[in-house]
Amino acid sequence: MPKQMGTSTQAVLWSYIGTFFSLSSGFLMLPFILLKLSGNDLGLWYVFLGINGLLVLFDFGFAPTFARNFAYIWSGAKKLSRQGMAEQTGGEVDSNLFRLLYQSCKVLYLVLSVIALVLLLSVGSLYIAHITANFSGEHYLTAWIVMCLSFFLNLYFDYYASILRGINEIKSINVALVISKVSQISISGILLMMGIGVLGAVLGFLAQGLIFRQYCKATFFKNVEVQRIFRQTKSDVQLKAVLDTIRTVLPNSVKDGFVSIANYAATQGSSLIISLKVSLTVVGHYSLVLQLINAVASVAVAINNAYLPTIQNRMVSRAKESLQIIIGRCQIAYISVFLGGSLGVYFVVMPIVGFLRPGFSFSGITFLLMITYYFLFNQQSGYATYIAAANEIPYAKAFVVSSVISVVLIFISLQFFPNNLTLVIVAQILAQACFNNWYWLRYFYKREGFTFVRTLNIGLSSWIKTILRA
Template sequence: MRQLLRAVIARRGLAIAAVAQALQYGSGLLLLPLVVRMLSAQEVGLWYIFIAAQGLSAVADFGFQPTIARYVSLVWSGGSSFDDPTEGNVGSHAPNLPLLANLIVTARRLYAGLATGLFLLLAAAGAFYVLPLARAGGLATTPVLMAWTIFSTATALGVYFLWIPALLLGSGRIAQNYSFLVLARGGSAALGIGALLAGGGLIGLSAAFLLAQIIARIGGAMFLKGLPLKSRTRDAERSRALLREIAPNASRLGLVGIGAFLVTRLSVFVVSSFYGLKAAGSFSISLQMLMAVTTVAQLPAQISLARIVEARMARDRTRLRQLALRGVVGFFVIAVSGSIAVIVLAPYLLVFLKSSVPPLPSATMILLAVTMVLEGNHSVHAFIITTANKVPFVIPSLVSGVVVAILATTSCWLGLGVIGVIAAQGLTQAAYNNWKWPLMVWKDLAPPRDEPLLNDSPRIKL
């Protein structure tokens, strides 16, 4: 009976995880049919600028969430030292509650500061960037400013609440973490659909996003029961010391996040600045559909995470090669077939939906699809590299992001259009990242040789 109960719980956890992953990649697509039908072309473009700005959440996190989760996991296992994981009866399953309370306070204060900084940045951008675009597109600026302020508040709240999944993951509450994500992402999509059907426009969409964050926080309060959330430490120096220990490891992922934002999100701002909201809407819709395909195509590799790590620990090069090949082949099958479907069907789908915004022209869509498939391919290989506890692409990611930003802006200044923006990203990534990380993986997984596997290199300290 106990085994049956455990099996039911495990399946329930997998089901919640599957729903959370689907909503992570598909919540925007759920809104797409109503967004393109209920909003004007200019409002569609403006909404996707909102969504692109939301990408700053990952930048604002700066890699702290997974790093804090690892620290919580260590403390939850009884650890008392981050420098020496063997100290403090690790593995006894007796949480070090005083240190955990201090860590929770540190995490909440950290994210409060990050959220405040992000809100101030977005609020300023609303005055100096969004409003002129709205005015140029013939939109009333007062409703746009209201929508932007609400959306900025919701985005900042979302950043502040990032300490919740860090604690849930670190304390082993995986199903609760996925439930929290379902509330946030699923709530945003469901409430957004209701807002659009009620004629709420941009203000309704933004309010739905804000309400979803609040609902997720209420759910998070239930999921976090048992953790010393109400404890308050007076040891300010200890909190600062914890932050100094966390920051160096987090910064590596943070720099990668900045590079990713510059590569994948900045183009929306560039296109809207030079060619207006309608062009930004067409570009963003096409990009969203193709990104959804390539993101889903990476799931076969990501699902194999535990088996890849297990094979690395066992130094089973043959098994590693099989798992990597399976993930890469699965990616290409899904990404290529899905991209072809988007290119062929998107124009008919948007006509059927009576969209106010058309997709990109076919030739431009093909170039964007090729760029996104190559981007997704090297992301899959980068993921495989990280299973060896290595992050060698910090500087290349950041440099590539800066180069893409410069070239995309220059191409627009030269009048090369949206196709120039896409070419800027594609050529920059083809120059290094597209081939470097796949080559590193397959050289490492080649038939046995004298060199060790990647996991023999120095490991990143907690």
């Protein structure tokens, strides 16, 4: 039998705590950013954050793919498959296979990070030079160079976080998030108050990435099972074996990569597109609201991240009843947190933003449409994650096609109505609602033999029992 993995209540709580601190860094930095950055600096900072999302493009799907495969090995897999899950032959971790996958991560991520750095310093620099052409001062170039260094280091060491997710060290990842985000708030706040502009926010971002990934690395090597594996295996893995391993995970990694690109285009990419048509001040207002909504979404989907190793384990074990309970709990938590958080943003956070920055304004209708879009989008992404837990990614083409349609519709709307952000959101909704929003939910429930309403009822009952026992 495969080794059973579970997600403790403590791990779930730490997922929420980690997500809260990850997002609170943005909220807690808002007073410094709004008070100390000019309109141009504010817009440029959000452009930097948008480009940060490009890391998922350079990763090209390897992070979730490696996390899944580490979870399979941790559950007892003796070989890796390109598609689906191989039959298990024992409950113990295959040390040689684990070490081989680890070495493959190191080689691959070094190559990816170097390619990313070259592209950012060339193509990325041309883009930044274009949008800052009328800015005065040289600190913008310095800020961009530091940001490129952050991108390189964050991508190169990203595989440690993927491994920790695969071996169910969810709590450790979130502890790392808390420590690194507190550091970012402190460093950025001090530097912004010193008046060094957007460079202060960028230096805090650099420190956060370094601290998070080094903590993940240290946690990985402190794991008792990992120490046993490294004692029992040799470090000089043959290059041919590494390349064979990469070829094994490559098909689904490519699909994951295209999905990541599609998701980026369907969400954060809108800020970059809008920045080509409207002023950076308007981009700053839109991106600020988008940041708030993404914050709510991140908290809402945190439980999916906490339970993902367990979901993968239940699929390996073919434990249908337990799987349905977990999915139900995840969906009830997602719906409740997203709706509650959205109300909090509109009635509490946005008035505070307006107080801190009197020139800030945003349409209530546009906000409601954004909430609707991101609720449905993150829900479909959650079900895509459940589907991929069985090492199959049938939704890749549909996600890519929808994102292309979304980008085209956004360009058309901005061409004819350059200042109408409401039409931008309508374009995004139409692109996803025609297929992805509903189809992948139905696909998952049909594959597993569940129903949506029954699963929600089971999840709600499970939460009620948990609360009553507390």
